[in-house]
Amino acid sequence: MTTFIDGKAVALRVGAQVTAEVATLGRKPGLATILVGDDPASAVYVAGKRKAVREAGMRDLHRSLPATVPQGQVAAMIDELAADPGCDGILLQLPLPAHLDPGALIDRIPAGKDVDGLTTRSAGLLARGENGLRPCTPSGVIELLASEGVKMRGAHAVVVGRSSLVGHPMAEMLLHHDATVSIAHKHTADLAALTREADILVVAAGVPGLIGAEHVKPGAAVIDVGIHRTPHGLTGDVRTAELRGIAAQVTPVPGGVGPMTIAMLMANTLRAACG
Numbered sequence: 001m002t003t004f005i006d007g008k009a010v011a012l013r014v015g016a017q018v019t020a021e022v023a024t025l026g027r028k029p030g031l032a033t034i035l036v037g038d039d040p041a042s043a044v045y046v047a048g049k050r051k052a053v054r055e056a057g058m059r060d061l062h063r064s065l066p067a068t069v070p071q072g073q074v075a076a077m078i079d080e081l082a083a084d085p086g087c088d089g090i091l092l093q094l095p096l097p098a099h100l101d102p103g104a105l106i107d108r109i110p111a112g113k114d115v116d117g118l119t120t121r122s123a124g125l126l127a128r129g130e131n132g133l134r135p136c137t138p139s140g141v142i143e144l145l146a147s148e149g150v151k152m153r154g155a156h157a158v159v160v161g162r163s164s165l166v167g168h169p170m171a172e173m174l175l176h177h178d179a180t181v182s183i184a185h186k187h188t189a190d191l192a193a194l195t196r197e198a199d200i201l202v203v204a205a206g207v208p209g210l211i212g213a214e215h216v217k218p219g220a221a222v223i224d225v226g227i228h229r230t231p232h233g234l235t236g237d238v239r240t241a242e243l244r245g246i247a248a249q250v251t252p253v254p255g256g257v258g259p260m261t262i263a264m265l266m267a268n269t270l271r272a273a274c275g
Ligand SMILES: Nc1nc2c(c(=O)[nH]1)N[C@@H](CN(C=O)c1ccc(C(=O)N[C@@H](CCC(=O)O)C(=O)O)cc1)CN2
Pocket: 044, 045, 046, 048, 091, 092, 093, 094, 095, 116, 136, 137, 165, 227, 234, 253, 254, 255, 256, 257, 258, 259, 260, 261, 262
């Protein structure tokens, strides 16, 4: 039996908890999303974040900038939001247009307002296992695994992909949950041989349909972080239909990890607002 994990349902539960806690705060936490340019997928994600902000009873401090905006102007906007006491969280939507330096801009966000958990400071706190705001997608994956009762301690977790947005922090978080972690990437010699060893397989490779039945150990939990827009709709990095009767749990695309990314952003914003 293979369970298709309902990420929307788990995200709704997390969102409801955040909304209830916000109602007791006595003030509305403010989240600033910054969208540079007109990438259609980014526009969809930012719209989803802004909707969640309003539904949670928070203040939507969204800013849009044209694709040609100079680095200095984005930096100045971040500095202004960093100094604004009504702004609890700042999120720079990725990817940015090619002329902008994402690392330099992200690092202008003060650690206390880094609700995306992507600054060098937040990454360092995660690496050292110290308290800090964690990246939203890997946090969502941990939440999904926990909600399904998937045992992380002592499990062999294989993470496919090593981005600073997902793969790298994901591996570190699984390590902090006492999993034995392997990271695979495009130079990994025999991907299928490694992934077939995984009790927990997290795929964030950005390659549509990369992972199929031949990559999965019977009884594994398979988490698909990929999201690709095709003429036939959204698909992930995993050929999910092939895993029926093989994997114990699988996340669908859409409706798996994606909604959790937004739910964990709301949870991080609440945490940032609480100091
Ligand atoms: N600053 C950031 N940029 C990006 C992040 C991030 O965490 N911080 N992650 C991704 C995109 N992303 C959030 O921004 C994101 C991706 C997917 C979803 C989502 O809800 N997906 C739905 C389908 C929605 C649709 O496309 O119709 C699903 O999977 O069910 C939310 C957020 C890159 N950039």
